[in-house]
Amino acid sequence: xxxxxxxxxxxxxxxxxxxxxxxxxxxxxxxxxxxxxxxxxxxxxxxxxxxxxxxxxxxxxxxxxxxxxxxxxxxxxxxxxxxxxxxxxxxxxxxxxxxxxxxxxxxxxxxxxxxxxxxxxxxxxxxxxxxxxxxxxxxxxxxxxxxxxxxxxxxxxxxxxxxxxxxxxxxxxxxxxxxxxxxxxxxxxxxxxxxxxxxxxxxxxxxxxxxxxxxxxxxxxxxxxxxxxxxxxxxxxxxxxxxxxxxxxxxxxxxxxxxxxxxxxxxxxxxxxxxxxxxxxxx
Amino acid sequence: xxxxxxxxxxxxxxxxxxxxxxxxxxxxxxxxxxxxxxxxxxxxxxxxxxxxxxxxxxxxxxxxxxxxxxxxxxxxxxxxxxxxxxxxxxxxxxxxxxxxxxxxxxxxxxxxxxxxxxxxxxxxxxxxxxxxxxxxxxxxxxxxxxxxxxxxxxxxxxxxxxxxxxxxxxxxxxxxxxxxxxxxxxxxxxxxxxxxxxxxxxxxxxxxxxxxxxxxxxxxxxxxxxxxxxxxxxxxxxxxxxxxxxxxxxxxxxxxxxxxxxxxxxxxxxxxxxxxxxxxxxxxxxxxxxxxxxxxxxxxxxxxxxxxxxxxxxxxxxxxxx
Numbered sequence: 001x002x003x004x005x006x007x008x009x010x011x012x013x014x015x016x017x018x019x020x021x022x023x024x025x026x027x028x029x030x031x032x033x034x035x036x037x038x039x040x041x042x043x044x045x046x047x048x049x050x051x052x053x054x055x056x057x058x059x060x061x062x063x064x065x066x067x068x069x070x071x072x073x074x075x076x077x078x079x080x081x082x083x084x085x086x087x088x089x090x091x092x093x094x095x096x097x098x099x100x101x102x103x104x105x106x107x108x109x110x111x112x113x114x115x116x117x118x119x120x121x122x123x124x125x126x127x128x129x130x131x132x133x134x135x136x137x138x139x140x141x142x143x144x145x146x147x148x149x150x151x152x153x154x155x156x157x158x159x160x161x162x163x164x165x166x167x168x169x170x171x172x173x174x175x176x177x178x179x180x181x182x183x184x185x186x187x188x189x190x191x192x193x194x195x196x197x198x199x200x201x202x203x204x205x206x207x208x209x210x211x212x213x214x215x216x217x218x219x220x221x222x223x224x225x226x227x228x229x230x231x232x233x234x235x236x237x238x239x240x241x242x243x244x245x246x247x248x249x250x251x252x253x254x255x256x257x258x259x260x261x262x263x264x265x266x267x268x269x270x271x272x273x274x275x276x277x278x279x280x281x282x283x
Numbered sequence: 284x285x286x287x288x289x290x291x292x293x294x295x296x297x298x299x300x301x302x303x304x305x306x307x308x309x310x311x312x313x314x315x316x317x318x319x320x321x322x323x324x325x326x327x328x329x330x331x332x333x334x335x336x337x338x339x340x341x342x343x344x345x346x347x348x349x350x351x352x353x354x355x356x357x358x359x360x361x362x363x364x365x366x367x368x369x370x371x372x373x374x375x376x377x378x379x380x381x382x383x384x385x386x387x388x389x390x391x392x393x394x395x396x397x398x399x400x401x402x403x404x405x406x407x408x409x410x411x412x413x414x415x416x417x418x419x420x421x422x423x424x425x426x427x428x429x430x431x432x433x434x435x436x437x438x439x440x441x442x443x444x445x446x447x448x449x450x451x452x453x454x455x456x457x458x459x460x461x462x463x464x465x466x467x468x469x470x471x472x473x474x475x476x477x478x479x480x481x482x483x484x485x486x487x488x489x490x491x492x493x494x495x496x497x498x499x500x501x502x503x504x505x506x507x508x509x510x511x512x513x514x515x516x517x518x519x520x521x522x523x524x525x526x527x528x529x530x531x532x533x534x535x536x537x538x539x540x541x542x543x544x545x546x547x548x549x550x551x552x553x554x555x556x557x558x559x560x561x562x563x564x565x566x567x568x569x570x571x572x573x574x575x576x577x578x579x580x581x582x583x584x585x586x587x588x589x590x591x592x593x594x595x596x597x598x599x600x601x602x603x604x605x
Contacts, residue, residue: 024424127308130583131576132542135560139313139576142564143321219433223546226435227561239435246439246550250447250454257443260436271431 018280025276031269035262038082039089046079050236059252069254071245081258084236085266087148091231092217095152099159099217100210106160107167108194108202112175118168125161133158133216134223141229151230155220159213166209170202204281211274218270222263238263291595298591302584309580310362314355317573318347328371328567345371345570362577368570372563377574380559385578388548388555391456392540394471395478400533402479403486408525410487411494423491426484434543437477438550445473456553474551478543482536489532493525500524527597534590541579 054074062069068077110118140154183197224230225239233240238259245255321327324347325338342348367377413419446454458470506516544557563571
């Protein structure tokens with residue numbers, strides 16, 4: 001690769017060039033951007049009040065008045081799908097952020113300090129990985145009770161060891177480079193070396209890992225909400241809407257199809273962004 | 284190369300011991316999750332309105348008022364002998380519930396694997412033979428996208444298509460009492476398809492990379508140059524080498540699979556281990572929850588040891604190295 005000879009500024013420019021040309025990244029960003037706009041301005045975009053019952057027009061099929069039809073309480077599904085982006089796009093990114101901050105710190109610590117702490121933490125990480133995340137989250141949420149806050153905390157904590165593992169292996173590579181012993185000889189403390197010297201160099205890896213985790217977080221929050229352990233009613237969240245309506249699927253398909261499509265498009269959009277970013281950073 | 288039997292044994296023993304250590308740590312985590320996290324177990328089970336004396340009595344009856352270390356030892360020493368404790372909900376031993384649920388889940392998971400492994404390998408090899416072309420890129424992207432869509436979403440779509448519109452398959456996994464295995468399979472196809480969709484991309488990706496590497500390798504070039512037909516080269520040299528990493532990934536998926544089972548079994552009314560864990564979490568039945576979760580961990584550990592065994596059996600380099 002030509003990376004070694006390129007000056008930092010032209011590398012950054014090269015990355016931008018690749019980013020702007022990547023159809024994957026741009027498509028993903030467009031989808032994600034669409035839902036972020038819905039989450040931020042949903043109340044103003046929604047054609048009707050997403051929470052208003054209309055018991056005279058329950059379970060109405062899609063029509064000009066209700067493009068996506070109405071649900072059991074006669075609420076406009078289009079409006080609810082738009083506003084439904086809100087909670088998941090608050091909870092999942094917060095959980096990802098928490099996991100990234102904690103996981104990066106832990107990964108820096110065990111990767112730089114090594115020793116028995118590293119061995120112990122690595123074993124625990126392996127043990128946690130033997131369990132599917134949904135099950136770990138389910139168990140923790142059953143114990144501490146479900147609310148948006150506990151979902152953020154539980155997913156954040158579950159992500160911590162996974163992100164730490166990725167950061168740790170990146171830190172191991174960095175620790176072998178000359179600048180780390182140089183900093184040590186200069187008399188820098190361990191904390192300064194970890195956060196001032198090593199962290200900036202592993203940031204691209206952290207960034208890619210973070211978008212990967214964001215995809216998983218959305219997957220988990222949606223799944224947990226669907227089984228009643230995630231976002232709670234009366235939120236218009238898509239997972240909740242599907243859980244409430246899927247017994248009607250035989251006759252009233254529109255009560256679940258649009259929420260399902262919205263969830264699928266969001267996770268696929270984030271995945272496209274992840275994929276695109278990874279190829280940009282490989283440049 | 285001479286086959287060194289003691290090296291094989293040592294390698295496998297080391298792997299098995301590592302799995303045991305992982306399981307031991309896991310049991311501590313699961314125990315702490317079930318006993319410590321709720322704070323007051325009796326309060327969590329009986330609810331905020333329960334009388335303080337009733338809570339204390341409950342805690343005493345189920346033994347959570349004893350020191351943690353005593354409780355852990357009591358729990359784990361019985362657990363390894365097959366006594367998984369007593370359910371809060373059913374006031375009966377947990378083990379028979381877990382056993383029956385595990386058998387059901389293994390049926391579902393087995394069917395999913397029977398479907399996804401050949402499909403994934405075929406897809407991966409197909410893409411590898413077209414590497415860099417549009418069809419290769421499209422298949423990889425499709426597999427990847429299917430892999431990130433939550434199982435309940437793909438389940439809903441599949442139920443709509445095959446259950447509601449085409450009416451080909453039953454919409455729930457609740458087969459009639461005493462149904463033969465063929466009927467059972469018919470009822471299990473729809474619930475297994477979301478798992479197939481999620482895993483297809485993973486299996487295909489690993490098989491694709493393995494095939495590309497094997498196609499690129501010197502031994503493949505030699506095989507072509509010495510005049511073997513393309514199908515002989517594929518069978519003897521390429522596929523055999525491409526399958527190795529696939530086996531490892533399939534075993535690691537087995538652990539991940541249980542997470543999907545929670546959602547799918549609940550959705551399709553299927554009494555497997557995922558539905559058991561879900562119901563136990565709902566009812567705050569901590570002994571049942573701990574037993575279910577630790578069983579899932581044990582199955583995963585067993586699967587990774589089996590994967591090591593299988594890799595060792597197929598790959599002579601692993602038999603002596605590592």
